[in-house]
Amino acid sequence: MAKFSQFQSESQKQNTNSQKRENIDDNIMSRFDEYKDMSQTELSQKLFEEVSRQKSEGSFDYSALENMLEAIRGNLSEADYQNVKRMLELLR
Secondary structure (H helix, E strand, C coil): CCCHHHCCCHHHHHHHHHHHHHHHHHHHHHHHHHHCCCCHHHHHHHHHHHHHHHHHHCCCCHHHHHHHHHHHHHHCCHHHHHHHHHHHHHHC
């Protein structure tokens, strides 16, 4: 049985969730700053290095990327969608 001290109030849960969102936002901005000045060639190289690393670790999930692309399809132009789809095929 859980101890009373393990339960959080609603405000504590909201604070925890808020802190998690801030950490995620900070991480996204940090990644953006890391990649924003790279050329398309440099970005592609980084992508293929990351995919290679994930494949060697057994953590690469092609279907998750496909699902993500389909989830954001409505926010992309047809040309952007087709471009990303071609890139995904290269990663397979």
